[in-house]
Amino acid sequence: xxxxxxxxxxxxxxxxxxxxxxxxxxxASLPSGSGVLYLxxxxxxxxxxxxxxxxxxxxxxxxxxxxxxxxLHLHYRxxxxxxxxxxxALLTGSxxxxxxxDNRLQLGTWQKIFFCEFDGPRTRSVSWQILHDSxxxxxxxxxxxx
Amino acid sequence: xxxxxxxxxxxxxxxxxxxxxxxxxxxASLPSGSGVLYLxxxxxxxxxxxxxxxxxxxxxxxxxxxxxxxxLHLHYRxxxxxxxxxxxALLTGSxxxxxxxDNRLQLGTWQKIFFCEFDGPRTRSVSWQILHDSxxxxxxxxxxxx
Amino acid sequence: xxxxxxxxxxxxxxxxxxxxxxxxxxxASLPSGSGVLYLxxxxxxxxxxxxxxxxxxxxxxxxxxxxxxxxLHLHYRxxxxxxxxxxxALLTGSxxxxxxxDNRLQLGTWQKIFFCEFDGPRTRSVSWQILHDSxxxxxxxxxxxx
Numbered sequence: 001x002x003x004x005x006x007x008x009x010x011x012x013x014x015x016x017x018x019x020x021x022x023x024x025x026x027x028a029s030l031p032s033g034s035g036v037l038y039l040x041x042x043x044x045x046x047x048x049x050x051x052x053x054x055x056x057x058x059x060x061x062x063x064x065x066x067x068x069x070x071x072l073h074l075h076y077r078x079x080x081x082x083x084x085x086x087x088x089a090l091l092t093g094s095x096x097x098x099x100x101x102d103n104r105l106q107l108g109t110w111q112k113i114f115f116c117e118f119d120g121p122r123t124r125s126v127s128w129q130i131l132h133d134s135x136x137x138x139x140x141x142x143x144x145x146x
Numbered sequence: 147x148x149x150x151x152x153x154x155x156x157x158x159x160x161x162x163x164x165x166x167x168x169x170x171x172x173x174a175s176l177p178s179g180s181g182v183l184y185l186x187x188x189x190x191x192x193x194x195x196x197x198x199x200x201x202x203x204x205x206x207x208x209x210x211x212x213x214x215x216x217x218l219h220l221h222y223r224x225x226x227x228x229x230x231x232x233x234x235a236l237l238t239g240s241x242x243x244x245x246x247x248d249n250r251l252q253l254g255t256w257q258k259i260f261f262c263e264f265d266g267p268r269t270r271s272v273s274w275q276i277l278h279d280s281x282x283x284x285x286x287x288x289x290x291x292x
Numbered sequence: 293x294x295x296x297x298x299x300x301x302x303x304x305x306x307x308x309x310x311x312x313x314x315x316x317x318x319x320a321s322l323p324s325g326s327g328v329l330y331l332x333x334x335x336x337x338x339x340x341x342x343x344x345x346x347x348x349x350x351x352x353x354x355x356x357x358x359x360x361x362x363x364l365h366l367h368y369r370x371x372x373x374x375x376x377x378x379x380x381a382l383l384t385g386s387x388x389x390x391x392x393x394d395n396r397l398q399l400g401t402w403q404k405i406f407f408c409e410f411d412g413p414r415t416r417s418v419s420w421q422i423l424h425d426s427x428x429x430x431x432x433x434x435x436x437x438x
Contacts, residue, residue: 040245042254044198050386051378052336061368061375062382068363071214076207083207086197090208094196095243097387099332108334131278132423186391188400190344217360222353229353232343240342241389277424
């Protein structure tokens with residue numbers, strides 16, 4: 001079963017952490033294949049996204065934008081005080097799917113994969129699975145009855 | 147074909163309904179397996195999300211936050227009057243993928259699965275499929291030619 | 293390997309483009325099957341979503357809502373000036389999964405699939421894969437050892 005988990009150490013309260021390098025390493029370590037990689041974030045005050053990674057200012061602008069979009073000091077009821085982080089998690093989403101071909105991510109020119117920390121700094125984990133391996137599917141004819 | 151549909155009766159205009167128990171029941175009723183469960187919401191004024199389920203105040207804070215984030219009384223053109231619900235649906239997303247192992251959801255400690263009602267109360271439906279069954283994949287060697 | 297790419301010509305700075313017809317054509321051209329279609333957007337100032345397509349005013353209201361939700365003139369650092377588009381991309385998401393049965397999309401009554409242009413007009417591309425083909429799975433018993 002091709003699946004696993006890796007950890008991320010965030011360093012700020014709110015931060016986009018580029019996790020493309022560890023994911024590229026995982027893909028490179030697998031038997032040859034093409035398909036779709038699936039990432040799942042088990043945390044409720046964090047998310048996963050794909051966005052521009054060439055200019056680090058984009059990540060900072062995204063965090064700044066989210067701090068304006070989500071009310072930080074509303075009269076929230078959750079006593080832990082991190083309701084804005086839970087809302088940012090909803091807006092971002094808890095999983096990603098990324099196509100890969102011959103063990104290489106098929107990201108766009110400017111795309112990188114980011115873990116979105118909204119209540120750090122913390123040690124976090126992300127799990128992965130190979131959701132679909134089209135190499136296997138293409139090895140055999142699709143309509144087996146013919 | 148392992149797939150199906152279940153219904154949800156929302157009770158408020160805007161509400162997060164915990165749908166983890168019916169999903170656990172579906173997984174428990176399937177033959178033994180591990181992989182990824184896929185949920186699809188066919189409604190345009192509702193969404194699906196994963197967030198904290200231990201404290202019900204988090205769900206209420208999320209709804210309260212969304213009511214501040216999305217303008218409720220902008221000069222919208224859609225005559226049905228529910229454009230804010232359509233925008234909340236975009237922000238939330240229409241599908242989810244969740245890893246499972248030995249027929250049990252691999253959610254994080256605080257995570258529950260929620261149907262997000264933004265234009266209720268209504269009877270809604272959600273469809274599901276087993277997107278990937280890694281048990282089947284692991285039963286056979288990956289490189290069949292060797 | 294059942295996968296491919298198609299292009300979209302957006303005509304405005306911010307616009308929801310209905311891409312349901314080209315996707316229906318792709319599905320119709322494939323061998324008979326059922327499962328889940330996967331769409332991936334490789335651009336960082338655009339997104340993919342499913343929402344109401346019957347009344348075109350909904351698409352316009354969604355764009356209008358996003359222009360109120362995301363600060364357009366914050367003191368952003370990214371010099372290219374399109375940080376609001378990167379934030380809208382995060383809020384929307386970079387991929388979609390849609391169930392299909394007998395080569396037909398299983399969308400809800402009012403649902404259409406939209407490419408979300410946030411920094412146009414431009415020529416864009418979207419890639420697709422058949423993520424899961426349940427017809428194949430149902431052709432063979434799940435527990436092969438029995």
